[in-house]
Amino acid sequence: MSAVFTPIGEQVKQDLQDTGPPLQDRSFRWVLFGALSVGIITLAALLIFVFLEGYPRLTPTLWQNMPSIRFPEKAGAQSAIMGSIWVIVTTAVICLPVGIMAAIYLEEYADPTKRFNKLIEINIQNLAAVPSIVYGILGLGVIARALALGQTVITAALTLSLLVLPVVIISSREAIRAVPQSIRAGSLALGATQWQTISRQVMPAAVPGIATGAILALSRAIGEAAPLLLLGAVTFITFNPDGLMSSYTVMPIQIYNWISQSREEFQVLAAALCIILLGILLVMNAFAIYLRNRFQRRW
Amino acid sequence: MSTNSSTVAGGTEFSLQRSSPRYGERAIKVLLVACAALSVATTIGIIWALFVPAFQFFQTVPITDFLFGTQWSPLFADPEFGVLPLVSGTLVITGIACLVALPVGLLTAMYLSEYAADKTRRVLKPILEILAGIPTVIFGFFALEFVTQVLLQNIWPNTEVFNALSAGLVMGVMIIPTIASLSEDAMSAVPRGLREGAYALGSSKRQVTLKVVVPAALSGIVAAFVLGVSRAIGETMIVAVAAGLQPNLSLNVFEGMQTMTSFIAAAGSGDQPTGSIGYQTIFAVGALLFVMTLLMNLFSIRMVRKYREVYE
Amino acid sequence: MTTNEDATVGAQFGRAAASEKVDEAVMELRNVHVFYGDYEAVREVNMPIASREITAFIGPSGCGKTTLLRSFNRMNDLIPGARVAGEVLYHGVDIYSSDVDPIEVRRRIGMVFQKPNPFPKSIYDNIAYGPRVLGEKKANLDEIVERSLVRAALWEEVKDKLDTSGMALSGGQQQRLCIARCIAVNPDVILMDEPCASLDPIATAKIEDLMHELAAEYTIVIVTHNMQQAARVSDRTAFFTADVDAKGVRHGRLVEFGPTQDIFMSPKDSRTEGYISGRFG
Numbered sequence A: 001m002s003a004v005f006t007p008i009g010e011q012v013k014q015d016l017q018d019t020g021p022p023l024q025d026r027s028f029r030w031v032l033f034g035a036l037s038v039g040i041i042t043l044a045a046l047l048i049f050v051f052l053e054g055y056p057r058l059t060p061t062l063w064q065n066m067p068s069i070r071f072p073e074k075a076g077a078q079s080a081i082m083g084s085i086w087v088i089v090t091t092a093v094i095c096l097p098v099g100i101m102a103a104i105y106l107e108e109y110a111d112p113t114k115r116f117n118k119l120i121e122i123n124i125q126n127l128a129a130v131p132s133i134v135y136g137i138l139g140l141g142v143i144a145r146a147l148a149l150g151q152t153v154i155t156a157a158l159t160l161s162l163l164v165l166p167v168v169i170i171s172s173r174e175a176i177r178a179v180p181q182s183i184r185a186g187s188l189a190l191g192a193t194q195w196q197t198i199s200r201q202v203m204p205a206a207v208p209g210i211a212t213g214a215i216l217a218l219s220r221a222i223g224e225a226a227p228l229l230l231l232g233a234v235t236f237i238t239f240n241p242d243g244l245m246s247s248y249t250v251m252p253i254q255i256y257n258w259i260s261q262s263r264e265e266f267q268v269l270a271a272a273l274c275i276i277l278l279g280i281l282l283v284m285n286a287f288a289i290y291l292r293n294r295f296q297r298r299w
Numbered sequence B: 001m002s003t004n005s006s007t008v009a010g011g012t013e014f015s016l017q018r019s020s021p022r023y024g025e026r027a028i029k030v031l032l033v034a035c036a037a038l039s040v041a042t043t044i045g046i047i048w049a050l051f052v053p054a055f056q057f058f059q060t061v062p063i064t065d066f067l068f069g070t071q072w073s074p075l076f077a078d079p080e081f082g083v084l085p086l087v088s089g090t091l092v093i094t095g096i097a098c099l100v101a102l103p104v105g106l107l108t109a110m111y112l113s114e115y116a117a118d119k120t121r122r123v124l125k126p127i128l129e130i131l132a133g134i135p136t137v138i139f140g141f142f143a144l145e146f147v148t149q150v151l152l153q154n155i156w157p158n159t160e161v162f163n164a165l166s167a168g169l170v171m172g173v174m175i176i177p178t179i180a181s182l183s184e185d186a187m188s189a190v191p192r193g194l195r196e197g198a199y200a201l202g203s204s205k206r207q208v209t210l211k212v213v214v215p216a217a218l219s220g221i222v223a224a225f226v227l228g229v230s231r232a233i234g235e236t237m238i239v240a241v242a243a244g245l246q247p248n249l250s251l252n253v254f255e256g257m258q259t260m261t262s263f264i265a266a267a268g269s270g271d272q273p274t275g276s277i278g279y280q281t282i283f284a285v286g287a288l289l290f291v292m293t294l295l296m297n298l299f300s301i302r303m304v305r306k307y308r309e310v311y312e
Numbered sequence C: 001m002t003t004n005e006d007a008t009v010g011a012q013f014g015r016a017a018a019s020e021k022v023d024e025a026v027m028e029l030r031n032v033h034v035f036y037g038d039y040e041a042v043r044e045v046n047m048p049i050a051s052r053e054i055t056a057f058i059g060p061s062g063c064g065k066t067t068l069l070r071s072f073n074r075m076n077d078l079i080p081g082a083r084v085a086g087e088v089l090y091h092g093v094d095i096y097s098s099d100v101d102p103i104e105v106r107r108r109i110g111m112v113f114q115k116p117n118p119f120p121k122s123i124y125d126n127i128a129y130g131p132r133v134l135g136e137k138k139a140n141l142d143e144i145v146e147r148s149l150v151r152a153a154l155w156e157e158v159k160d161k162l163d164t165s166g167m168a169l170s171g172g173q174q175q176r177l178c179i180a181r182c183i184a185v186n187p188d189v190i191l192m193d194e195p196c197a198s199l200d201p202i203a204t205a206k207i208e209d210l211m212h213e214l215a216a217e218y219t220i221v222i223v224t225h226n227m228q229q230a231a232r233v234s235d236r237t238a239f240f241t242a243d244v245d246a247k248g249v250r251h252g253r254l255v256e257f258g259p260t261q262d263i264f265m266s267p268k269d270s271r272t273e274g275y276i277s278g279r280f281g
Helices: A012-015 A023-057 A078-108 A115-127 A132-146 A153-177 A179-189 A194-223 A251-260 A264-295 B023-062 B063-068 B084-115 B120-135 B136-155 B164-188 B192-199 B205-216 B218-234 B237-242 B260-269 B277-309 C001-010 C065-070 C102-108 C123-133 C137-153 C172-183 C201-214 C226-233 C260-265 C272-277
Strands: B005-008 B014-016 C024-036 C037-049 C053-060 C082-090 C109-112 C189-193 C218-222 C237-244 C250-259
Touching: A023 A264, A023 B084, A023 B136, A023 B164, A023 B205, A023 B218, A023 C037, A078 A115, A078 A153, A078 A194, A078 A251, A078 B023, A115 A153, A115 A251, A115 B277, A115 C001, A132 A153, A132 B023, A132 B260, A132 B277, A132 C102, A153 B023, A153 B136, A153 C024, A179 A194, A179 C037, A179 C102, A179 C109, A179 C172, A194 A251, A194 A264, A194 B023, A194 B120, A194 B136, A251 A264, A251 B237, A264 B120, A264 B136, B023 B063, B023 B277, B063 C226, B084 B120, B084 B164, B084 B205, B084 B218, B084 B260, B084 C001, B120 B164, B136 B164, B164 B218, B164 B277, B164 C082, B192 B205, B205 B218, B205 B237, B218 B260, B218 B277, B237 B260, B260 B277, C024 C172, C037 C065, C053 C065, C053 C226, C065 C218, C065 C250, C082 C226, C102 C109, C109 C172, C123 C172, C137 C172, C172 C189, C172 C201, C201 C218, C201 C226, C226 C260, C237 C260, C250 C260, C250 C272, C260 C272
Parallel strands: C037 C250, C053 C218, C053 C237, C109 C189, C189 C218
Antiparallel strands: B005 B014, C024 C037, C024 C082, C237 C250
8 A cells, every 4th residue: 555645736846856957057067167178178289289380390300419500400409308317317316305304304203383393384385386487596696606506407406406395395295194193103102213113114105105296396397497597508508418517408498499599490399399398298297197096005 | 220220020120211322313303304494494595595686786776766667678788677567567467367267277176176076087187287287388389389370360460479468378277277276175175064054955066166165165265366376477488488578568468578587587598797787687576576476375375274274 | 699690790701800909010000190281181090000911991982091001101102292190100110201211111012003003014024023123133033923923813814925915904814913013022011902993793702812812921901992891801990981070171080990800790989880780881
């Protein structure tokens, strides 16, 4: 026997009927979708444009030859590619240990209620947002001139290290914080010292996250041009760096130089070098995403 | 026998004092503190690097002439040091960027936080990350070669080759990821309970998003906006490539304009002798840029703390 | 009391009746108070911990049992603002005195946590970790690992997969792994903070059997929510409750301490009796 419901009337029946979301809600969804596509379409347009423009010059001469102002058809970017490698490797060697150690201090040792630590905290957040050209001024005034390191690979690497240090610190801290407190407690309860706990338990567990952040920080450094404009990278360089005190140029600056030339062939060259730079960044980002997905641990 | 040595029931002696002095443990801590303190040293270095030459500059050029002068030609034989053309160029281009990025970034954040399914989000966020990772010199190239020469000059034939509009539009796209991801963080931090309360009253998703989530996340959204603006003001390569190097106190966005950053880039890439007035102008403009962005960054950090305190 | 009743209640006890007085104490609390900042979480506790016995802490939630337990090996040091007043004596030495090193304390007084927390490493490395940080020679590790796993009644289950991750074990196995890890550094006292709270009844029974065996060599202090468990495994029981003071603030307090059978069969305090018989808690 089925239950008998109290009659509710036609009006309620109609109200409960699903007529789909009202017009306003549907159009709002489309507005959101439209906004989202602005970024995606521009990104696609940029990638396609650069690729079409630069593809004809994406030939071995591009990485086999040195830059030339007179013969665009023979010009290459080998000195810029080698310069970028020199600068980035040096930057990594300087900024990763410093950044990771700073992160360890802030997460594992620092008492966040102390004024000194609060100061460091705000300071790092601010440094992350200081315009990159200001770091160029710092490099020019302090590292190149006051420390007299000149316009060299090491000056560029030190400057870029300071520039990406906040990124390294912030991402390493997140990775360290994600290691559960119970792991630390377990280790300390066995009589391990704090550093033993950090170096043998916390850091190994945090490595994938730190590596992901480090790659993203370095990929920012490799595309950075503004501060290096002040640090001598614009000079016309037709040789590969041979040491830390060598003159240098890097890919983004070489692109900038070629864009500034009036002849159309140089625009094509610039686009071709953009493709190489984007390719390198793509590989780095893909590797970072792979690390994140492969080693991410669910606690 | 010290007070801390004692005898266990079995008869063996034990001590709870440190078995070794653990100097390594302490040395490591000192090293770690030094690394963290380096960030403070960086700030001090920036301030010192900027303000010492800037101070020397202001002994030659009165600060009022600098801030309120309308002519900027510091490297000419007959130099003028009015920074207003650079400031206005910066603000015009930043303004265009904001017109693009604030609405687009906010709406994108609403979509990601409230509408997108998990799967969609997993695809969209890396795309935004890629957008954020494009080197700005490539954005500049795109602005000059595509936006100006393919789009703008075909729509408005009297657009100059270097113009504020294309630089501003592309810069807007550049800061979309900053604004979108920070706003999304703020919206995601809004507790579920608030949303459910509104749904239980029969609100639609649009109403919940606009009337509950956005107001609740407002301080975080404001922080995202301010940080985005700060990034736009400090951006160098797009404007250096696409907006030209002509100081221009004008609101005509089809004309070229020099910004504070592109002046620094241009003047700094030439080899100015240390101590010359040309060298010092770099630092004076840099100091102004630093102060403007610093105020915005600090404001933004404050706003972020505010919502974190409420919801976390 | 009739014989019949005696038999049913008596069956729940797992240990022989302990003597009224503690003859040989490993630890002793004298006038211990634990604070978090200004908040006094535990108030004035005096009690001994008998050697090679199992002492259970029972009482309602929020009565400070875990907080007190964590003060036994200075794990409270890790919580900012936590502070202990009074004396926590270990063989007569106050572990909070200024020249005592908390790391040395924790090497002698081990701890097993509420939620199993194996390290994200192999089973072998989980056990070998403690001896390694204490500087044990590599050559001895294999033997220590085997002996610890055997004593924790886990050896038979894992001997063929020592290089698999400790996190791949079941919850009960993980907890026995944590016990083995604790045994590997050969402590004097083992603190257990609700070790079975996240386990099913079968895994719980295995841990309880294990505790009986370990009591022959180690002094064990266990915090538990489960009264039956306290009755089954412990020699002595301390009953804690939370007092509410004039300002409405709760403070943990030791109500009654004695041989487990006395606490359960003939509690002296009416609050203990109420809790035991399930009238509150």
